[in-house]
Amino acid sequence: xxxxxxxxxxxxxxxxxxxxxxxxxxxxxxxxxxxxxxxxxxxxxxxxxxxxxxxxxxxxxxxxxxxxxxxxxxxxxxxxxxxxxxxxxxxxxxxxxxxxxxxxxxxxxxxxxxxxxxxxxxxxxxxxxxxxxxxxxxxxxxxxxxxxxxxxxxxxxxxxxxxxxxxxxxxxxxxxxxxxxxxxxxxxxxxxxxxxxxxxxxxxxxxxxxxxxxxxxxxxxxxxxxxxxxxxxxxxxxxxxxxxxxxxxxxxxxxxxxxxxxxxxxxxxxxxxxxxxxxxxxxxxxxxxxxxxxxxxxxxxxxxxxxxxxxxxxxxxxxxxxxxxxxxxxxxxxxxxxxxxxxxxxxxxxxxxxxxxxxxxxxxxxxxxxxxxxxxxxxxxxxxxxxxxxxxxxxxxxxxxxxxxxxxxxxxxxxxxxxxxxxxxxxxxxxxxxxxxxxxxxxxxxxxxxxxxxxxxxxxxxxxxxxxxxxxxxxxxxxxxxxxxxxxxxxxxxxxxxxxxxxxxxxxxxxxxxxx
Numbered sequence: 001x002x003x004x005x006x007x008x009x010x011x012x013x014x015x016x017x018x019x020x021x022x023x024x025x026x027x028x029x030x031x032x033x034x035x036x037x038x039x040x041x042x043x044x045x046x047x048x049x050x051x052x053x054x055x056x057x058x059x060x061x062x063x064x065x066x067x068x069x070x071x072x073x074x075x076x077x078x079x080x081x082x083x084x085x086x087x088x089x090x091x092x093x094x095x096x097x098x099x100x101x102x103x104x105x106x107x108x109x110x111x112x113x114x115x116x117x118x119x120x121x122x123x124x125x126x127x128x129x130x131x132x133x134x135x136x137x138x139x140x141x142x143x144x145x146x147x148x149x150x151x152x153x154x155x156x157x158x159x160x161x162x163x164x165x166x167x168x169x170x171x172x173x174x175x176x177x178x179x180x181x182x183x184x185x186x187x188x189x190x191x192x193x194x195x196x197x198x199x200x201x202x203x204x205x206x207x208x209x210x211x212x213x214x215x216x217x218x219x220x221x222x223x224x225x226x227x228x229x230x231x232x233x234x235x236x237x238x239x240x241x242x243x244x245x246x247x248x249x250x251x252x253x254x255x256x257x258x259x260x261x262x263x264x265x266x267x268x269x270x271x272x273x274x275x276x277x278x279x280x281x282x283x284x285x286x287x288x289x290x291x292x293x294x295x296x297x298x299x300x301x302x303x304x305x306x307x308x309x310x311x312x313x314x315x316x317x318x319x320x321x322x323x324x325x326x327x328x329x330x331x332x333x334x335x336x337x338x339x340x341x342x343x344x345x346x347x348x349x350x351x352x353x354x355x356x357x358x359x360x361x362x363x364x365x366x367x368x369x370x371x372x373x374x375x376x377x378x379x380x381x382x383x384x385x386x387x388x389x390x391x392x393x394x395x396x397x398x399x400x401x402x403x404x405x406x407x408x409x410x411x412x413x414x415x416x417x418x419x420x421x422x423x424x425x426x427x428x429x430x431x432x433x434x435x436x437x438x439x440x441x442x443x444x445x446x447x448x449x450x451x452x453x454x455x456x457x458x459x460x461x462x463x464x465x466x467x468x469x470x471x472x473x474x475x476x477x478x479x480x481x482x483x484x485x486x487x488x489x490x491x492x493x494x495x496x497x498x499x500x501x502x503x504x505x506x507x508x509x510x511x512x513x514x515x516x
Contacts, residue, residue, distance in 0.1 A: 002044055002045075002402045003402060003403065003406050005038055005042050005044070005045065005399070006038075006045070006394070006399035006400070006402045006403050007403065008034050008035075008038055009031050009032075009034040009035040009038065009390055009394060009399075010031075010428075010438075012027075012030050012031050012033075012034040013027055013028075013030070013031045013387075013428050013429070013438075014428055016030045016031070017428050017429070017430075023379065023383075024379065024380070024383035024429065024430060024431075024434075025379045025380075025382040025383040025386070027383065027429075028382065028383035028384070028385070028386030028387045028390070028434075029382070029386050031386060031387060031390045032386040032387075032389050032390040032393070034390075035389075035390040035393040035394050035397075035399070036052065036393055038397070038399065039052060039393060039397045044398075045397040045398055045399055045402075046397070047393070047396060047397050051396055052393065052396075054333075054334070054396070055389070055392040055393045055395070055396040055397075056389050056392065056393065057334050058334045058335055058392045058396075059385065059388040059389030059390070059391065059392040059393070060385055060388070060389065061331070061334045061335060061336035062164070062167070062168070062335065062336075062388050062392070062437070063381070063384055063385045063388045063389075063437075064329075064336070064338055065163070065164070065167070065338050065343060065345075066160050066164060066384060066433060067377075067381055067384075068338065068340075068343050068345030068346075069157060069158060069160050069343065069344050069345040069348060070157065070160070070345075070377060070380065070381065071345075071373065071374070071377045071381075072345050072348035072349040072351075072352050073118070073157055073158070073348050074373040074376055074377050075348075075349075075352045075369070075370065075373040076118075076302065076306075076348060076351060076352045076355060077373070078369045078370075078372045078373045078376075079302075079352060079355045079356065079359065079362055079369055080299060080302070080355065080359075082362050082365055082369050083294045083299075083359055083362060084294075085294055085298070085299040085359075087127075087130065087131070088294065088296055088299055089296065089299045089300065091131065091134075092296045092299075093106060093107075093110075093111050093244065094106065094107065094131060094135070096248045096251070096252070097247060097248060097251040097252075098251070099251055100135070100199070100200070101196060101199070101200055101204045101207060101208040101211075102208065102211060102247055102250070102251045103135065104145065104195050104196060104199045104200075104204075105192055105195065105196070105208065105211055105212055105215050105247055106243075106244060106247045106248070106251075107128045107131060107132070107145070107149065108128070108145055108148050108149045108151075108191065108192065108195040109149075109151070109188060109191070109192050109195075109212075109215045109216060109219055109240075109243050109247075110215070110240050110241075110243040110244035110247060111124075111127070111128060111149075111240070111244065112124035112125070112127070112128045112146070112148075112149025112150070112151075112152075113149065113151060113152035113155075113219065113236060113239070113240040113243075114236070114237060114240035114241060114244065115127045115128070116149070116150060116152055116153060116155075116156040116157075116236070117152055117155050117156055117157075117158065117159075117235075117236025117237045117239075117240060118157075118158065118236075118237060118303060118306070124146075124149050124150060124152075124156075125146040125147060125149060125150060125475065125478055125479055126146075126478065128145065128146050128149050129142050129143060129145075129146035129479065129483055132145050132146065133483065137199060139483040139484070139485045140483075140485075140491065140495075141198055141199060142483050143479040143480065143483045143485065143492055144198050144492065144495055144496065145195055145198060145199060146479050146483075147470050147471070147475065147476075147479050147492065147496055148191045148194060148195050148198075148470075150469065150470045150475065151187060151188050151191050151219070151467075152219070152223065152236045152239070152240060153432050153466035153467070153469055153470075154177070154180045154181075154184070154223075154236075154432060154462050154463060154466045155177070155223055155227075155232065155235050155236025155237075155239070156236065156432070156466075157433075158233045158234070158236075158237075158310075158344040158348070159173070159177065159232045159233050159235065159236065160433050161431070161432040161433035161435075161436050161462065161465075161466065162176055162177050162180065162232050162436075162462055163232065163233070164433055164436050164437060164440075165436035165440045165458055165461065165462050166232075166458075168436065168437070168440040168441060168444070169440050169441070169443070169444045169454060169458055171454065171455060171458060173227075173231070173232040173233075174227050174228050174231060174232055175455050176232070176455065176458055176459060176462060177223070177224075177227030177228075177232035177235055178224050178227045178228060179455050179456055179458070179459030179462075179514075180227075180459045180462045180463045180466075181220060181223045181224035181227060181235075182224065182459070182510070182514070183456075183459045183460055183463045183507050183510045183511055183514070184220075184463040184466075184467065184503075184506075184507060185220045185224075185510070186216075186220075186506055187216075187467065187503050187506060188215070188216035188217075188219040188220055189212065189213050189216030189217060189220075190216070190499075190502075190503070190506075191216070191499075192212035192213070192215055192216045193205060193209060193212050193213075194499060195212075196208055196209070196212055211247070211250065214246065215243050215246065215247060218239075218242050218243050218246055219239050219240065219242070219243050221239075222235070222238060222239025222240070222242045222243070223235045223236060223239040226238045226239055229315075230310070230311050230314035230315050231314045233310060233314070233344050234307065234310050234311065234314065237303075237307055238307075294359060298358050298359060301354075301355075301358050302351050302352075302354060302355040302358065305350075305351050305354055306347060306348065306351040309347050309350065309351075310344065310347050313342065313347065320342070323339060323341040323342040324339045324342045325339075326341060327339070327340045327341050328340065328341075328342075380431075383429075383431075383434065384431070384433065384434055384437065387429065387434045387437045387438050388437045390438065391437050391438050391439075391440075391441060394441075395441045400441050400442045400445055401445055403442055403445070404442055404444075404445025404446045404448070404449050405445075405449055407442075407446045407449075407450075408445075408446050408449030408450040410450075411450055412450070412452070412515075414446055414450055414452060415452060415456075415457075415460075415508075415511050415512055415515050416508060416512065418443065418446070418457050418460045418461065418464075418508075418511065419460045419461075419463075419464040419504050419507045419508040419511060420464070420504060420508070421439065421442075421461075422435065422439060422443075422460060422461040422462075422463075422464040422465040422468070423464040423465060423467070423468035423500075423504045424468070425438050425439045425461075425465050425468075426464065426465030426466060426467070426468035426469045426472065427468040427469065427471065427472050428472070429469075429472070430469055430472035430475055431469060431472075432462065432465045432466035432469055435461075435465035435468075435469075436461065436462060436465065439461060439465070440458065440461060443457045443458055443461050444458075452515060453515060456511060456514050456515050459511075460507055460508070460511045463507050464503075464504050464507045464508075467500055467503045467504065467507070468500055468504065470496060470500055471492065471493050471496045471497055471500045476492045476493055479492055480492065
């Protein structure tokens with residue numbers, strides 16, 4: 001009976017999101033009400049008013065670090081969107097690689113993970129789908145390719161979900177990032193091959209499978225290595241940049257070879273002029289549609305600034321210590337520790353302010369842009385705060401402990417269950433961050449009860465939940481909306497379902513091999 005009661009909040013989340021298809025903020029609120037109601041109606045999980053209030057405050061305190069990153073990232077996105085900057089960046093990257101199959105790999109394994117790592121919350125999908133449509137792919141192909149580009153979700157939004165999961169379970173974020181990378185190691189390669197099959201069929205796979213494998217391996221090595229140095233926040237950005245650099249160099253290897261030998265200088269000049277003319281044409285076309293004219297370098301500059309200042313804050317040890325110890329909000333009673341100057345949100349905010357100066361002409365639209373970012377921020381913030389508060393209530397009342405003890409009865413066999421439970425959380429919430437908020441304490445409790453290593457359980461939690469978000473109702477709706485195909489969600493779930501289930505099975509298999 002205790003197990004049934006303890007799972008009630010989870011079932012409420014499933015019914016609200018899947019059966020009733022309600023917005024995430026409504027589902028989060030209903031889940032929180034169910035968790036609070038369980039503590040009031042059932043003596044076994046009873047909380048006194050003071051205990052319940054403390055749990056709610058802890059949930060809000062935990063969400064503050066996420067809010068601090070989320071809003072500036074959305075503000076930066078809307079600043080660039082206001083001048084068609086993100087599309088200009090995508091088109092500029094695609095022009096660097098003229099061969100279509102390599103363009104697909106560049107966008108799916110390179111650009112989409114980069115955009116997702118910097119902005120998070122499905123932005124990578126929103127950005128690459130219009131590019132695939134512009135390249136002549138069908139709506140179905142574009143939507144699927146856009147979803148496949150979500151392979152770096154654990155590092156999305158400068159690794160918000162990974163950092164949150166580490167914070168909840170008192171793990172080092174670098175350890176969690178690296179174990180996640182190891183457990184998901186084969187998946188970028190698999191997604192790259194699937195992308196080739198979707199875009200060009202069997203011939204594309206036969207033609208470009210070596211490049212797909214190389215790009216996927218590079219992304220895996222990148223996110224694993226960069227999770228250690230400079231840190232998990234920049235792992236996705238730097239790993240995807242590594243992939244894009246490789247594909248650009250590979251696609252233009254003959255040209256680079258000629259340049260290296262200082263041959264055919266005239267052709268080089270013509271290529272530069274062609275690229276300049278293309279950029280000018282893009283800016284001219286944007287102006288025709290009422291969009292402010294900007295150059296490609298103005299769009300690239302904010303990401304260069306963000307990457308540079310984040311690297312400095314992580315690699316210069318005395319500065320890192322100073323930033324962590326000053327202007328930090330720390331309240332032990334509610335588990336709040338928010339170093340305002342070290343958190344990635346601070347650097348996102350600085351970058352957003354710098355972007356206003358770089359773009360110049362967006363100053364008169366700043367109020368409208370801020371309102372747009374705020375309007376998108378509020379629903380996600382409400383949902384996340386509710387899921388975090390529900391998780392804290394379940395923890396304080398003993399619900400998570402009861403579930404943990406039940407799962408611990410499986411002993412070592414729980415490793416077969418952990419990834420599927422995590423995937424369920426990611427699919428239900430549509431966010432690895434929300435899934436980690438809801439289930440990280442459960443994974444920690446199981447680790448305590450069963451003796452299974454927490455870093456590997458959380459790696460499976462982080463990886464499986466992230467990959468399951470690819471076919472979550474929320475992400476499917478984003479993809480369907482981006483291609484202008486009403487009702488495409490069922491098609492996308494059907495087409496991508498087996499791919500994601502296979503991905504979770506891979507994570508489970510690697511977890512079994514990793515845990516002795």
